Amino acid sequence: MNLDDQQDRPSGADEEFVQLLIAEQHRLQHYILTLLPNRDAADNVLQETNIALWRKASDFTPGTNFSAWSRKVAYWKVQSYLRDRQREKVVFSSAMVSQLASRENAFEKKADEKSALRHCLSKVSGANLRLLYERYTEGCSIQAISSKVGKKESAIKVQLMRLRRKLLDCIERKVAQKSPGN
Incomplete structure (x- = not known):
């Protein structure tokens, strides 16, 4: 194995982060769809969220709640999307998105409690x-x-x-x- 092959392989921490990110995709997509009415917009925001999460991977502390952390990043990506689209006719306000996010968090808390x-x-x-x-x-x-x-x-x-x-x-x-x- 030459040195170039070793550089292409992810570290153990990178692999663990990727596994957490992949496992979280469905929940993140559901969360973003709760906040945005448009499926295409939600898919774009999910992609932007994934990029931001990858860039912020070093900010995540292993052993803490990846779901909560990734949803917070998604929340801010939705806010950014809405801010950029305010000129369009039908857009949820920032306050509405905050309210929907609170409801989604409460729903998840209830689901965690039931589990x-x-x-x-x-x-x-x-x-x-x-x-x-x-x-x-x-x-x-x-x-x-x-x-x-x-x-x-x-x-x-x-x-x-x-x-x-x-x-x-x-x-x-x-x-x-x-x-x-x-």
Whole structure:
């Protein structure tokens, strides 16, 4: 292998960045389409975003939330696109794009929380899972559950409170793992 061949090969960090960027393409495209009504414009902004991300690759800290970082770059590319197109008749205002971006971020947060809930519920034991199912899916009263399992209502309330607390802690930890800077 000569020296020229070695220069053409990406470093391990470059390969990792490219893998993150490729994995993020669908989400970035969806995000940009949420902010721009025109598919062609969204595709152009996605391309500009990819170029900017590649140029800023050294600014990304491995182990942090690549999705959030790349969406922020995409957000500013959309803003730039809108600023450049303000002379056209139908264009979303900057305020409208900010509002749509906030909604998209809230939607993603809810999706992350639902995913975390599913993960955390998978770790709950059978009896506790049945208790949660009866109370929150079937809508059974504390009294009905108490009669069914032969425990005092106060014991059922305490058990549910502990389960909710454990689930909340688990969900918060899981969501925090996806947050920027973690």
